[in-house]
Amino acid sequence: MTRTTADVTFLRGYNQALVMAVGRTVPTFERSTVVTATGLTPQAVSKVIARLTADGLIRSAGVRRPGIGKPAVVYELVPDSRYAIGAHVARRTLRLALVDLAGRVHHSAVSPLPRDFTPEHLLHALRDGIDAITADWEPRGRLTGVGIGMIGPLDHGNGLVRDAHGLRHWHDVPLRELAEAHLGLPVHLDKDVTAGVTAEAWRRGGRFGDAVLIMVESGIGGGFWLGGTAHRGAHTNAGEFGHTVVDLDGPRCVCGRHGCLEVVHNRAAEAGDIARAARVLAVGVVNLLQTLDLAHVVLAGADLLRHQRAYLAAVEEAVHTEVPRADWLVTDVALSSLGADVIAAGAAMQVLDRQYGVPGLVPRQG
Amino acid sequence: MTRTTADVTFLRGYNQALVMAVGRTVPTFERSTVVTATGLTPQAVSKVIARLTADGLIRSAGVRRPGIGKPAVVYELVPDSRYAIGAHVARRTLRLALVDLAGRVHHSAVSPLPRDFTPEHLLHALRDGIDAITADWEPRGRLTGVGIGMIGPLDHGNGLVRDAHGLRHWHDVPLRELAEAHLGLPVHLDKDVTAGVTAEAWRRGGRFGDAVLIMVESGIGGGFWLGGTAHRGAHTNAGEFGHTVVDLDGPRCVCGRHGCLEVVHNRAAEAGDIARAARVLAVGVVNLLQTLDLAHVVLAGADLLRHQRAYLAAVEEAVHTEVPRADWLVTDVALSSLGADVIAAGAAMQVLDRQYGVPGLVPRQG
DNA sequence: AAAATTTAGCAACAGCGTTGCGTAATAGGG
DNA sequence: CCCTATTACGCAACGCTGTTGCTAAATTTT
Numbered sequence: 001m002t003r004t005t006a007d008v009t010f011l012r013g014y015n016q017a018l019v020m021a022v023g024r025t026v027p028t029f030e031r032s033t034v035v036t037a038t039g040l041t042p043q044a045v046s047k048v049i050a051r052l053t054a055d056g057l058i059r060s061a062g063v064r065r066p067g068i069g070k071p072a073v074v075y076e077l078v079p080d081s082r083y084a085i086g087a088h089v090a091r092r093t094l095r096l097a098l099v100d101l102a103g104r105v106h107h108s109a110v111s112p113l114p115r116d117f118t119p120e121h122l123l124h125a126l127r128d129g130i131d132a133i134t135a136d137w138e139p140r141g142r143l144t145g146v147g148i149g150m151i152g153p154l155d156h157g158n159g160l161v162r163d164a165h166g167l168r169h170w171h172d173v174p175l176r177e178l179a180e181a182h183l184g185l186p187v188h189l190d191k192d193v194t195a196g197v198t199a200e201a202w203r204r205g206g207r208f209g210d211a212v213l214i215m216v217e218s219g220i221g222g223g224f225w226l227g228g229t230a231h232r233g234a235h236t237n238a239g240e241f242g243h244t245v246v247d248l249d250g251p252r253c254v255c256g257r258h259g260c261l262e263v264v265h266n267r268a269a270e271a272g273d274i275a276r277a278a279r280v281l282a283v284g285v286v287n288l289l290q291t292l293d294l295a296h297v298v299l300a301g302a303d304l305l306r307h308q309r310a311y312l313a314a315v316e317e318a319v320h321t322e323v324p325r326a327d328w329l330v331t332d333v334a335l336s337s338l339g340a341d342v343i344a345a346g347a348a349m350q351v352l353d354r355q356y357g358v359p360g361l362v363p364r365q366g
Numbered sequence: 367m368t369r370t371t372a373d374v375t376f377l378r379g380y381n382q383a384l385v386m387a388v389g390r391t392v393p394t395f396e397r398s399t400v401v402t403a404t405g406l407t408p409q410a411v412s413k414v415i416a417r418l419t420a421d422g423l424i425r426s427a428g429v430r431r432p433g434i435g436k437p438a439v440v441y442e443l444v445p446d447s448r449y450a451i452g453a454h455v456a457r458r459t460l461r462l463a464l465v466d467l468a469g470r471v472h473h474s475a476v477s478p479l480p481r482d483f484t485p486e487h488l489l490h491a492l493r494d495g496i497d498a499i500t501a502d503w504e505p506r507g508r509l510t511g512v513g514i515g516m517i518g519p520l521d522h523g524n525g526l527v528r529d530a531h532g533l534r535h536w537h538d539v540p541l542r543e544l545a546e547a548h549l550g551l552p553v554h555l556d557k558d559v560t561a562g563v564t565a566e567a568w569r570r571g572g573r574f575g576d577a578v579l580i581m582v583e584s585g586i587g588g589g590f591w592l593g594g595t596a597h598r599g600a601h602t603n604a605g606e607f608g609h610t611v612v613d614l615d616g617p618r619c620v621c622g623r624h625g626c627l628e629v630v631h632n633r634a635a636e637a638g639d640i641a642r643a644a645r646v647l648a649v650g651v652v653n654l655l656q657t658l659d660l661a662h663v664v665l666a667g668a669d670l671l672r673h674q675r676a677y678l679a680a681v682e683e684a685v686h687t688e689v690p691r692a693d694w695l696v697t698d699v700a701l702s703s704l705g706a707d708v709i710a711a712g713a714a715m716q717v718l719d720r721q722y723g724v725p726g727l728v729p730r731q732g
Numbered sequence: 733a734a735a736a737t738t739t740a741g742c743a744a745c746a747g748c749g750t751t752g753c754g755t756a757a758t759a760g761g762g
Numbered sequence: 763c764c765c766t767a768t769t770a771c772g773c774a775a776c777g778c779t780g781t782t783g784c785t786a787a788a789t790t791t792t
Contacts, residue, residue, distance in 0.1 A: 004405040006372075006380040007749050008779045014372040014727065015780085031740075039370040044780050046741065069738025070788040153692070162694065209600045222657065226592055228728065233659020234575045235695055244653035247614045248630070248646070257652070257688055264614070280614075286623075287610035288657070291588065293599020322623055326519070328528065329601055361380065361727065362594065373780050374748045381749085397770075410749050412771065435769025436757040 006361060012051075015040060017358040018206075019048050020057065023077035024102055025205030028061055030072040037206075049075065056081045057101070057356070077102055082356070083142050085130055086348030088192060089113075089122060089150035091166060091218065096129040097341050098137070099348035101356065103203040107133055108341045118169040123182045130183065144355050145186035147347030148179065149195030151219075156236040159189045165219070188350045192343045193223030193239045194230045199338055199346030200298050201225045202353055209295030212288055213336070214241070215343075216281065216311075217301035220262045222288065225296075229360055230350075246283055274307045278314035285315050286322045289331055300336035300343075308335055372727060378417075381406060383724040384572075385414050389424055389443035390468055391571030396430060396438040403572075415441065422447045423467070423722070443468055448722070449508050451496055452714030454558060455479075455488060455516035457532060457584065462495040463707050464503070465714035467722065469569040473499055474707050484535040489548045496549065510721050511552035512545065513713030515561030517585075522602040525555045531585070554716045558709045559589030559605045560596045565704055565712030566664050567591045568719055575661030578654055579702070580607070581709075582647065582677075583667035586628045588654065591662075595726055596716075612649055640673045644680035651681050652688045655697055666702035666709075674701055 018038045022029055029037075034045045052058045059078050063071040079102035088095040092115070098107040111129060114121055130146070153162040159176020179187040190198075197213035213223040220242030224231040232238055242262030243255045250259025251267065261284045268277035281304075285297055297315065304311050316333045323329060336342040384404045388395055395403075400411045418424045425444050429437035445468035454461040458481070464473040477495060480487055496512070519528040525542020545553040556564075563579035579589040586608030590597040598604055608628030609621045616625025617633065627650045634643040647670075651663055663681065670677050682699045689695060702708040 005384065005410075005749090006377045008374075008377070008777085009749095011372045011374070011377065011748090011779055018371065032738095041781065042740080043782080044371075047780080050741095065789080068736080068790045070740075072739060153695075155694075163692075210597075224658075226597055227595065227726075229593065231576075231592055231658070234661035234697070235659055237695060238657065238659040240656040240659075243656045245612055245649050248612055248616070248625075248649065250614070255690060259614075283611050283614065287653075290606040290609045291604065291654070291657070292590075292597070293601055293604040293606075295600035324621060326529075328521075329519075329603060331600070361724075371780090374746085374778095375780095377748055377779090407750065408771075409751080413749080416772095431758075433769095434759050434767080436771080438770060 004362065010359065010361070013359055015044065016048050016052065017356060019045065019052065020077070020356050021205045021358060023058055023075070024202070025207065028074045028076045030064060030074050032072065079104060081142060082144050082352065083139065084144045084147060084348040084351035085133065086147040086149065086195070086344040086346065086351070087126060087129075088195075088343035088347065089148060090192075091151075094122070094125050094129065095341070095344045096126075096133065097344035097348055098133050099345050099352070101352060103199070103345075103349055103352075105338065105341050105345050107137075108344060109133075116168055119173050119175065119178060122175075123178060126179065127182060143185065145188060145351040146179065146183055147188045147190070147195060147349070147351045148175065149190055149192040149343045149347035149350075152191045152239075153235075153237055154189060154191060156190050156194075156232055159187070161189070186351065188347070188354060190230075190347065190350060191221075191223070191232070191236065191239060193221040194232060195223070195344075195346035195350055196300055196336070196342045197223035197225045197298065197346065198230055198350050198353060199342050200296070200336065201230075202346075202349040202357070203337065206358075210292065211296035211298060212241075212285075212292070212294055213298040213300055213342070214281070214285060214304070214315075215301035216265075216299075216304035218303070220265060220281070220284075220301075224292075226292070228358070241284065241288070244284065244287070246280065246287070269303070274310050275314070278307070278311045279318070281311065282314045282318035282322075286318050289319065289323055294331060297331060297333045298336050299334070300339075302340065305335070305339065370728065376725070376727070379725055381410065382414050382418065383722060385411065385418060386423065386443075386722050387571045387724060389418075389441070390568070391573070394427055394440045394442045396440050398438065445470060447508060448510050448718065449505065450510045450513060450714040450717040451499065452513045452515065452561070452710040452712065452717070453492060453495075454561075454710035454713065455514060456558075457517075460488070460491050460495065461707070461710045462492075462499065463710035463714055464499050465711050465718070467718060469565070469711075469715055469718075471704065471707050471711050473503075474710060475499075482534055485539050485541065485544060488541075489544060492545065493548060509551065511554060511717040512549055513554045513556070513561060513715070513717045514541065514545065515556055515558040515709045515713035515716075518557045518605075519601075519603055520555060520557060522556050522560075522598055525553070527555070552717065554713070554720060556596075556713065556716060557587075557589070557598070557602065557605060559587040560598060561589070561710075561712035561716055562666055562702070562708045563589035563591045563664065563712070564596055564716050564719060565708050566662070566702065567596075568712075568715040568723070569703065572724075576658065577662035577664060578607075578651075578658070578660055579664040579666055579708070580647070580651060580670070581667035582631075582665075582670035584669070586631060586647070586650075586667075590658075592658070594724070607650065607654070610650065610653070612646065612653070635669070640676050641680070644673070644677045645684070647677065648680045648684035648688075652684050655685065655689055660697055663697060663699045664702050665700070666705075668706065671701070671705065 061076040079100040082101040161173040164170040176189045211225040222241035247259030253260035253263040265280045427442040445466040448467040527539040530536040542555045567574045577591040588607035613625030619626035619629040631646045
């Protein structure tokens with residue numbers, strides 16, 4: 001949850017979230033681990049740990065005997081103390097994932113959506129899918145909320161789908177409100193790629209630097225994680241990476257411009273030349289690195305994963321040879337750690353992140 | 367100043383900075399203005415205003431008589447209560463600017479730097495320039511520090527120039543340390559374009575959204591302001607916007623790739639076809655908007671300002687026609703409000719921002 | 733058995749924004 | 763002229779935060 005002013009409740013939430021981030025990224029930890037990782041004083045850590053233990057979010061897991069002195073109490077996150085459900089709404093399918101506090105996917109399922117589905121279709125499919133998940137698993141108040149990741153354009157702040165590409169019936173739909181009323185749970189609405197990059201960031205914790213998640217799946221998009229939070233841009237419209245021009249005299253794109261990355265890439269892919277398609281994507285990725293200087297590039301999306309070795313090789317090759325070489329300029333390239341579930345799982349983690357992640361302070365606009 | 371943990375001193379600094387941001391962007395304000403602008407409670411605002419008044423950062427400026435009731439006290443920032451000096455280090459020149467707390471430039475001067483100047487050359491030129499400024503103006507402890515904006519690559523966090531493009535003698539130079547010792551003032555080192563965008567953001571306050579400052583001056587770079595702070599990337603190397611490929615089969619660039627924005631742009635410019643050069647730049651700008659969804663595009667740099675009407679027209683045209691039209695998707699395009707001083711002034715404002723700006727909370731890496 | 737070392741929490745504290753309420757300063761109505 | 767409504771604003775008490783100073787507990791080493 002972002003807020004505009006800082007008060008003592010913000011302090012509590014912030015420092016508590018720092019400890020949770022440690023717990024999420026290591027199997028076990030002790031008080032001194034947290035002290036060095038966060039910079040909090042030992043006494044402050046004691047108080048935070050006491051609170052988290054009382055809330056059932058962490059628990060002790062034995063002791064560690066150091067060479068000398070009193071043994072240290074070892075703690076661990078309680079992964080199944082909180083859950084969230086994430087939904088990936090694509091053009092023809094709905095994918096749901098049940099994710100625990102540690103970012104692990106417990107259950108995932110895909111169901112078809114009717115061609116040109118309406119908001120009502122989606123709400124019912126969501127309800128049915130969630131019912132199916134909770135049929136053989138009792139949430140008992142541990143379900144934090146539902147995250148929805150879908151194609152844009154949309155308005156994240158107001159929970160509004162503005163105009164989902166290629167879908168009629170989706171103009172200015174207040175999906176967050178509708179879903180909250182229909183499901184009786186808090187709902188978080190965001191672009192698919194933004195949800196995806198959140199998944200990678202949440203699972204990697206504080207060590208995760210600036211990153212992009214590239215998604216190739218009936219279109220090419222990018223989700224950005226910059227400065228410790230998702231970057232959505234001024235109108236939740238960041239990530240239209242497929243519509244950046246890489247070939248001034250290239251073929252005309254559906255967006256009206258010439259030589260967009262997406263149209264150049266797709267022509268190569270449709271001609272069966274996956275190697276060239278991958279190289280074109282890699283040029284775009286290097287453009288992003290030159291512009292934004294990212295620490296991580298994560299590759300995802302059904303069309304990419306189908307030829308994952310070719311894409312991974314091409315992007316790695318380009319990142320290591322086309323960016324000016326320097327020992328300090330390192331970027332790691334990897335396939336999404338969650339495969340096809342990354343968007344749905346990330347949407348769930350956005351809900352967990354809002355509640356248990358490190359909060360941001362966003363000054364009021366105006 | 368960024369920190370890793372939140373304590374009560376952070377609260378004070380943060381809320382105080384919110385009030386300062388209001389004071390910086392309006393001529394005068396009263397308590398109720400701050401309450402609605404920040405979301406702080408009236409009582410909290412009273413306390414903050416008392417502290418800021420005691421520090422001499424703001425002062426009362428009469429009263430406003432509302433239609434009815436007790437008159438409200440009107441406050442204003444005291445612009446000359448704090449100053450900073452900014453330096454723009456280019457390949458052949460050093461530009462200095464004296465900037466006050468309100469972001470106004472009081473004095474600016476350019477001096478030549480010897481071809482292939484050394485760190486010692488620069489330190490002496492800085493010292494001489496600062497002495498000249500303080501000759502006819504007595505700082506009396508109001509000088510907060512010195513900001514240096516220069517070409518990269520450099521390491522902002524450690525104050526290290528790694529390898530300034532086209533300058534020998536500049537490999538792994540700990541410039542921040544050297545300058546602090548030589549000048550006896552706190553020094554802030556950053557890339558030129560990042561300093562530049564900070565100038566625009568500082569002067570516009572909380573209302574300034576995600577933005578890029580495009581600089582065309584013996585190379586093309588971009589400085590980013592995202593989510594309320596400068597975006598520097600994982601290795602202070604963001605902004606190499608000129609080295610993004612826009613023409614896959616284009617001419618070879620000095621960086622080794624083909625069809626970089628910079629080489630395509632420069633060929634047109636060198637051929638005297640400024641209109642085409644501007645259109646090429648505009649394509650790159652639209653690429654940035656598609657990727658990052660920015661609210662502001664600011665144009666700067668000597669080579670651009672020389673033909674500012676052509677560039678402004680081309681970029682405005684492209685932004686308004688090549689981005690999918692939608693009434694909610696608005697981006698304003700403007701020339702830098704500070705002209706040739708923007709980098710130097712921005713470097714100064716980075717110093718002021720570190721002290722009096724809204725602080726960020728950056729979790730410890732590791 | 734005594735000393736050294738490490739872990740951990742209790743208790744007092746300073747400082748933050750919040751809340752409740754009283755007071756000052758003004759305009760308008762009787 | 764006085765009273766009331768209205769607006770501005772701060773004092774005082776409060777709950778809460780992390781911090782500091784110190785004590786206690788648990789263990790190994792001497």
